[in-house]
Every structure is written in C-alpha cells, then in structure tokens.
Amino acid sequence: MASQDFLVEVGTEELPPKALKQLASALADGITKELEDAQLTFDNSEWFATPRRLAVLITGLVDKQPDRTIERKGPGLKAAFDKSGNPTKAAEGFARSCGVAVSELETLEQGKNAWLVYRSIEPGKETVQLLPEVVDKSVNNLPIPKRMRWGSSREEFVRPVQWLTVLFGSHVVPCSILGVEADRVSYGHRFHHNEPISIESPKSYTRQLNKQGKVIACFIERQQQIKQQVEQQAEAVNCRAVIDEDLLDEVTALVEWPVALTGKFDKAFLEVPAEALISSMKEHQKYFHVVDNAGKLVNYFITVSNIESTHPQTVITGNERVIRPRLADAAFFYETDKKTSLVNRREQLKAIIFQARLGSIYDKTTRISQLAGHIAEQIGGDANQAKRAGELAKSDLVTDMVLEFPELQGIMGRYYAEHDDENPEVAAALDEQYMPRFSGDQVPTTLTGSAVSIADKVDTLVGIFGIGQPPSGTKDPFALRRAALGVLRIVVTNELSLDIKACIEESINAYQAAGVKLDAVESLANTVLDFILERFRAWYQDEGLPVEVFMAVKALRPVQPLDFDQRVKAVEHFRQLPEAEALAAANKRVSNILAKQGDTDIPASVDDGLLVEDAEKTLAKQVAQMTQEVTPLFEHRQYTLALELLAQLKENVDNFFDQVLVNVDDTAVRQNRYALLQQLRDLFLKVADISLLQTS
Template sequence: MSQKDFLVELGTEELPPKALKKLSNAFTQGIVDRLKSAQLSFDSFEAFAAPRRLALLIKGLETAQPDQQMERRGPAVKAAFDAEGKATKAAEGFARSNGVTVDQLETLETDKGAWLVYRAVQQGSETTQLLPEIISQSLNELPIPKRMRWGARRTEFVRPVHWLVMLMGEEVVDCEILGLKSGNQTRGHRFHANQPLTINQPADYQNLLREQGKVMALFEERRNLIKKQVTDVATGLGGEAVIDVDLLDEVTALNEWPVALSGRFDDEFLEVPAEALISSMKEHQKYFHVVSNEGNLLPHFITISNIESLQPEHVVSGNERVIRPRLADAKFFFDTDKKTSLDARRETLKPIIFQAQLGSLFNKTDRIAKLAGFIAKQEGGQEQLAVRAGELCKSDLTSEMVLEFPELQGIMGQYYGANDGEPEEVCLALNEQYMPRFAGDELPSNLTGCAVAIADKIDTITGIFGINQPPSGNKDPFALRRATLGVLRIIVEKKLDLDLRDLINQSIEGYKSQGVQLPAEESSANKKGLTETVLDFMLERFRSWYQDEQIPVEVFLSVKALKPSRPFDFDQRVKAVNSFSQMAEAETLSAANKRVSNILAKAGDLVIPDSVDPALMTEAAEKSLASALADSKEKVAPILEQRQYSVAMESLAPLKDSVDRFFDEVLVNAEDEQVRLNRYALLKQLRSLFLHVADISLL
C-alpha cells in the first residue's frame, strides 16, 4: 500500500484568539478520528494554528483503504432448494440482492447445518475521494457557539474564509468546501508577505511560510518564542516579567510573527494599587507587566507586535500613547473611590439584589457578619473583627474601580479598608473572603479571613438550596460545588473544629431573622429537612477530593456512613481508615463487621442488651473475645477522645485473632434465647467499637 503526505489548510480572517487552541485541537481530532474510522492508517500528524489559518499535516497517509473480504449469509440450504434440487424464491431473492446468480453462491457448513453464502472482495476507496467529506464534517463539528455569514453567500463559519489548501503528495485534492475551491496556494503575513505562496508538497509547508511568508504556523513555536523574548526584554529592563499563562496563549493566538517590545508609563501611576494597573494593561492592552526583584511593579510594560518594524520606536510610542489614558482612568477611579468610606458604601448595596427570593447584597452582608462572628467565636478568634469584616465585605462592589475591573473585587476592598483606617486583619479579610478562588488557590491567612470566607459561601449554599435551586447535572449557576470545596479546604487545611450542621443551622436562622422564607425548610415533602440536605451535598464533595488523592471510594463511604459533620474530623477518619485498610488484619475485620452487621439486622425487633452477662458465657472463644473487647475499649477510649483515629484503628487490629476464633468455634444463633441475645450483645460491642471511627463493614 503506497503512502503520501497530506496537507489541509483553511485560510480565514483573524480567528477569535481565546478560541484558537480549542478550534485547532477539535479540527485535528475530528480529522484524525475520521481517518481511523475509514481504516486509513498514517505515520504521524502535526497541527498548525495561527491567527489566519488552521492547518494539519498528516505524514505517511495511505492512498487508499485496504480491500475488505465480505461475507453475507443467506437462507439455509434446506430452504434454498426444493425436493427436485431447484432454487427456491428465497435463494433467488438472496442471489439477486447481491447482484449474482444462485450458482455463483457458495455453501457454508456449520454445526447447525449448511447455509448459502455470498463472498466477495470489496475494493477500498481512494483516499482522495474520502478526504473532502472528512474535512467538511470536521469543520462542521467545530465548537463554534455562533457562526457568521459574509458577502452574499449562505456559507457559515466562525470567521470569513479566503483560501483552502488540500494537497495529497504533489496533487491537489479536487473539491469545494465552505464555498472555496481547493488549491495548493497559501498566503503569507498580512503586512510582510501578503501574496500567494505555492506549496509544492505538504512537507514544505512550515518552512515555506516561515522563510517566504513571515509566518510561524506552529502555535507552540510562537508561544515559546514569545515567552523567551518577554523574559529577555524584562531582564534588559532590570526586572522580571510576570507571564500569565492565559495571556501568553492569547497573544500567541494574536500574532503570526511575534516581536516583543518594551514601553514605559509615568511613575505617578505607581501610586495606584498595582493590581489595578496590571488589570488595565493585561485585559485592555494584552501587555505583560514587569516587577523588581522585590516583587514591586516597575513603570514598564512589554507588548507583542505582529510586525518586525524598521522603526520599532514608533510602535512603542503608539502603545505608550494608548496606555496613558487607560492608567489615568484607573488613577481617577482610585482617587474618586477613596472619598467614600466602605461603611458609607454599604447603603448603596440595598438596591442591589443578591437573589430575588433571598434579598439584597446589604441583607447578605448582615447575615455574613453574624455567621462570621459565630465562626470566630467558635474558634477562639476576635468576634468583633469578623463581624466588621462581614459588614464591609461587599462594599467595594459599588466602587468605580470594581465596576470597571470586576476581577478586582475584594482586592480593592482591602485597599479602601486600609485607607479608611480599618484594622489590618479586617482589611485582609475583605480580599481573602473570595479564597480559594480556584482549585489549588491559596487560603485566607488569618482566622477573620477564614470566618468571612466560610460564612459567605455557607450563606449562598444554604440560601440557594433553601429556595429549591440546587445544582443539577452540569448546571451550577451559583457555583455551589466550588463554594463547598472551598469551605471544606479551609476547614480541613486550617484544622478548624467547625461543625457544618451548626453552620447551616446558623445560616438558616440568619435568613429567618430577616423574614426570608426558605421553601425547602418549610416543605413537608423534604423529609430530610434543609439542614440534612445541604449537609449531604457538602459531604458528598469529599468523594472527588479523595479520588484525587487516590483513596479508594469505599474508604470514603465507610466514614460518610456515620455522617460526621466536622470536615477536619471527617478527614482524619478517612486518613485513619485508609491506613488501616492496608494492614493485614483489615480484610478479616471488615468481613467480620459485615457479618456482624447482617446478623444484627436479622435480629429484627429483638431488644439486644448493651452489656454482656459473663454468667451466660459457656464457650472459651466467646470469653476470650469479651476479654479482648474489654481491654480494647479501655485502651481506645482516651485515644478516641483525642480523635487520634489512626492510633485507635491500629489498636483494634489485634482483635482479629479473637474474632476469627469466635466465629470458628461459637454458634451465634444458639437455641437458648438468653445465650443468643448475650452473643448478639457481644457482637454489638465489637461493631460499636469500630463505629466510633467508621463503618468498616463497607470496606
């Protein structure tokens, strides 16, 4: 089977920069998957993505599908011929459907009899015949939320298309896609080399574009070059570039021939919080900022130009002229905002609705303040600071700066709080209330910050569940799953002894005190009640947490079965059971606990005593188990009190031998009811001892 390289390139107007990588990956995957489905093998592939092009090079692609042996089974021989040996209608119909005569059919002998079969070789299609449909389908299935039309055509795509390259070896694959006739001509850089470039063979594509077209078609190559250039330019300025990964991807998608240049802004703007300047440079202008060795913002920026200018100073000067009014706006917002205190801004929160049924943002800050104070008091923190931080936590949302740069919420609150003379811990909490903002993000640095962050999230979770709008499937408009993971992370990693049930109840009381009706709380249909519903939802988030830590799901379930509502305590139990599950004795003891659980379940309505009567013990094995349980209980009680669950589980492991012997030598369901109940009581004590940590029968 012969092989040739294949190249497809679609030339477009500038593609959406934030979607370029996604479009390229989907285009590549769509083509590769369809080639495999068509049984067309190839050696390797390389994807190209630049502002004005999506391309894919397939190396060593088979020029035709392999021939396939085809076999169709028809009627049984008995039904195919009559007593005189003539073909029946069934045989003739089968032969006709395959385009042959009956005498051209073959016979297949099987254990269940003989059958007529039609065998043939189906010749594989030429690859060039299949490629147009493969490319068309891949383009049609690209993840494009909204397609556009242009000119008088009915064709639709994410951006207007201008040229199409379809090259198999040295031959053009003759077809029309998106209204474009295929060819072997690409185009170079819009400014440096805006003319047709003829591709003689697919392997020439990348070098031809780079050398004659001033286009670096490979996304990763441009990305690495930009990163190196930005780093080098920053070093030349005596600083260090802060390279945001998303911004790096975006500027890579904006430029075909990237050149890093540095510009400067006036020192007076450094009086504005660095975060505001950075947001302005990054979001509006796509600039990288530069910091000193101490991490302070320097009055420089680095921009990526899409041309190699003979007079780069003009490009720099133009960028400096553009950035000045942007930074001037930021300075104006900051100076204006400082004239109104966060406390005074609270009034402006009253008309802003948090959620139609749950009241305003002002109401929310009242609830957060009370709950944060409760949390701080529980943990021995400064209740008044937590209350104050809760009251002010949303005030910066109405500031000019946050209205212009929403991503600065909390950050500006910290600056404005400091300007108002609020305690430092309160100011920090105004920013830290949103932590962790994403997976792996840092946590609040102090207890006040933790209290406000937890209170804010619990208030939202409880309220949204209270109005019967829990997350469903992929829909989670209030990000309750993320909020829950944030609460769990703070409590576990900060080792806080907080009880989720208490926090949810306090939150419900906060809503009630404002006269807010929570339908889920009042509903008789919700038999579990709102508190237990929310608690179940929150504890269930631990499942994916432990999966990420490679802890078996049954370990999580064994702890969840007891529903411990303190996340730090829950985590300690899981870690203890996970360690225990790897001990040699674990399998036997978990099996024994399961057996005990089944025995006690079958006891039905029988009242099983809490204590064991030694006088009713006749077997040495049950006396031995009773003695071992008594010793273990005495030894483990103080350990459990200190919540040293790992030590407790290790201490219970030696019970294995006594438990094994008991089940080997003792008839649990004795005929004498008193003896039977006494043995049940003994097993109840065994199970109870483990249930102080987890239900290990689920392991």
C-alpha cells in the same frame, strides 16, 4: 500499504484569540476521529493555529481503506430448501438479490440453527476520495457558539474564510469547503508577506510559512518564543516579568511573528494599587507587567508586537502613549472611590439583586455578617471583627474601580478598608472572602477571613439549594461546586474545628428570619451537607485514594470537615496494614448478620455468664480491653493510632468465626453473641464503616 502526509489549512480573517487553541485542537480531534471512523490509519497528528489560520497535519496516512468482508444473512436452511434438497423461492429470491446463483451462497451455522449467507469483498476506497467528507464534517462540527456569514455566501463559520489548502502528499485534494475551493496556496504574514505561498508538500508547510511568510504556524513554538523573549526583555532592565498563563495564551493567539518590546510609564502611577495597574495593562493592552527582585511592581511593561519593525522605538513610544490614559483612568477611579467610605456605600447594594427570591446583595451581606460572627466564635476568632467584615464584604462592588475591573472585587475592598482605617484583619478579610478563587489557589490566612469566606459560600449554597436550583450535569451557574470545595479546603487547610451542619442550619435560620421562603426546608440542611461532603470524593481521588476509603468515612456523615479528613487519613493508613483485608471482611460479615435481625432488640452489653466457647470468651475479653484503650484516642481524634490497636483484633475475630456458631438454638446465647458482634462493630464505627473497604 503506502502512505503519505495530509495537510488541511483553513485561512480566515482574524480569529477570536481566546477561542483559538480550542478551535485548532477541536479541528485536529475531528479530523482524526473521522479518519479512524473511515478505517484510515496514520502515524501522528499535529495542529497549528495563528490569528489567520487553523491547520492540521496528519503524517503517515494510508492511501487506501482496507477491503471489507460484507456478509448478508438470508433465509434459514429449512426455508431455503425443500425435502428433496431443491432451492425454494426464498433461496432463489435471496440469491437473485445478491446477484449470484444459489450454488454460490454459503452456509452460516450458529448452534442448532443455520442460514444461507452471501459473503463478498468490498474493496476499500482511495483515501483521496474520502478526504473531502472528512474535512467538511470536521470543519462544520467545530464548537462555534456564534457563526457568521460573509458577502453573498450562505456558508457560516466563526470568521470569513479566505483560502483553503488541502494536500495529500504533493497533490491538491479536489474539494470545496465553506464555499472555497481547495488549492495548495497559503498566505504569509498580513504585513510582512501578505502574498500567496505555494505549499510544496504537507511536510514543508511550517518551514515555508516561516521562511517565506514570516509566520510561526505552531502555537506552542510561538508561545515558547514569546515567553523567552518577554523574560529576556525583563532581564535587560534587571527585573522579572510575571507571565500569566491565560494572558500568554491570548497574546500567542494575537500574533504570527512575535517581537517583545519594553516600554515605561510614569512612576507616579505606582501610587495606585498594583493590582489595578496590572489589570489595566493586562485587560486593555495585553501587556506583561514587570516586578523587581522583591516582587514589587515597577514602571516597565512588555508588549508583544506582531511586526518586526525597523524602528522599534517608534512602536514602543506608541504603546507608551496608549497606556498612559489607561493608567490615568485607574488612578482617577482610585482617588474618586476613596472619597466615599465602604460603610456609606452599603445602601447602594440594595439596588443590586443577588437572586430574585433571595433578595439583594445588601441582604446577603446582612446574612453573611450574622453567620460569620457565629463561625468566628466556633473557630476561635473575633466575632465582632467577622461581623464587621461581613457587613462590608460587598461594598466595593459599587466602586468605579471594580465596575471597570470586576476581577478586583475584594482586592480593592481591602485597599479601601485600609484607607477607611478599618481593623487590619477586617480589611484582609474583604480580600480573603473570595479565596480560594480557583483550583490550587491559597486559602484565607486570618480567622476573620476564613469566617467570612465560609459564611459567604454557605449562604450561597443554602440559598440556591433552597430555591431548588442545584447544579445539574455541567451546568453550575452559581459555581456551587467550587464554593463547596472552597469551604472544605479552608477548613482542612487551616485545621478549623467547625461543625458545618450547624453553619448550614444557622444560614437557613437567617434566611427564614428575613422572610425568605425556602423549599423543602426540613431536609435542606442534610441536602446541602451531603453536597459539600461529596466534594471530598474528587479531592481524595486526585490524591490517589481509592473511593472505598471515602465511602467508608462518608457512611458516618461526620459534620466537621476536619474530622472527616482525619478519619480518611486514618482509614487509608489502616488499609495498608496486613490485617486490614481480613478485618474489613469480618466487619462485612458482622454487618450482614446484624442486619438480618431487623427490629430484634440486641442486648446493650455482653453477659459473661452466657459465653460458652473459648473463642468467644477470648474475643469478648479483648473487645472490652480495646474499648478502654481506644475510647480516649477517639475523644482526641487519634484515629490512626486507634485503628492500629484495633487491627490486633484480627486473630481473635478469625478464631471466633472459625470456632463459634452465632445462630444457635439457645436464644439467650444467640442474643449474647449478637451483643458481642455489635460491640465489635461499634468499635470500628467510631472511625468509619470498615466493611465498605471489602470490595467484591
């Protein structure tokens, strides 16, 4: 079947830069889905995005739908013909509705039943007839949270639409989308070539925009050019550019013809904390900052212009003039903030609500302080330092710098604490309390920072669960999933022996002592614990571990995340052993046998005098020996070695089930065998429920 390339370009006023990639990708996804739904096959799809356009190129799109066989089911044969074989009114009516004679109908048989059917071939439509609806649906289904109208039009889109290019092969597809008639005309760069460009064909689209219009339509290509130019600019001054991926995306979405330029600012501003200068350059001006070989901020910045100026120094001078007052503001905030200590700012936190039912941020710091002290004692830290850091944890929220740059919370707290001559570990903890800030971020390096970070997260989890607002679906306004995962990462990465359930209970007590009424308080600790431990599921799946390994450990509900992790690693190692499958099956069988006993008391120990068969005597002897060998290993959490030893039970367990009937008539012998099986199962349950590795 013949095919041609297909191009859609929606030309607009400047699009929101942070949404550009998502919009372009969604448009491509929408068009490909509509084409697939219409049974229009194609070779490949590619999206393009600049500040003034969203475009999609489909290559090798067939020029016609395939023909379809239509089958209409009519009356059953018994109702369609009388005893003489003549068609009834039902058959004649069905044939008439299909526009054919009864003799042209066919028979459909399914089992013992049969019906009259009418089969016809519906010719496929020409692709060019279907494309207007494909484009219209795709454009109108874009994920646009807030649409706007323009002029006298009733149409709505993310920004006013200026032109529409729709080509199939070398021909324009006649259609009107968002009140704009399709044409082959696109437009070049707003300043370099704001003139019509007649697109010859879909394949020539990017080449023509580049050569004639000074527009790099491909987002990825433009992004790579920006990155390369920025790195070259930094190398030219013997430094290194720090390229933040989010900023790179945003800058790519702001320009159509990128030109990187290097500017300077007054060295005196380097007295201000680097993070504050970087935030000012990034948030306000979209500049990339530059560091020396030691990673220290230097007084250069790199801007990406959307103009290839004949006087680049003029552009640089303009940017240097603009950045100076921005950095001066940051310097002013820093000097002003230092005049009031973090301790003296605590009172201001009473005016900031954490959550209506849970009190103010001041109340939260009081609870964090108490819980952080408790945690520090458990993990070998300094309780007094943890309490102090907890008290000061949120004081920087009311500083001018953090009010201007919220992303500096904690970071500025560290600087201000150092200025206030707080203990260095207390100062570090104010920054570390927010770690890990995102997936893959570092965790606190100090015990005080770990204690405060865990306390802050547990306080939030307990409070929000305690007022009945757990996450649901994709909604997680308090970022509870991230908080729970953060707790696990801190504990496991820093190898902290911490009873997380005890922390949760301590947090509940702190809320109640402050007069906060929590819902379902009897089950709250277990609810929060389960929620935290459940975050391990995705963690281990990302590491490639089967979910059965996680479930086997979770069945025991270990309250220490580090202990949980050590058990998981041991079970995963055990799963690789040749004996694992048979022992998992045996554990499953034992579990089922014991479960059927219900409330029947099983003896606490095995009576050697009631052992009859050689196989059960041998197994009982080995279980007793293994119990002595692995008990010290369990006490020292050497779970991997313990399970390796328990794997040696396989042969005798197999022999037991092959040669011994458990449910014999003799009650004493039967109960004794139950006791042996219980001891066997309890050995494995010291680590995990191995029976859950048996997947049917």
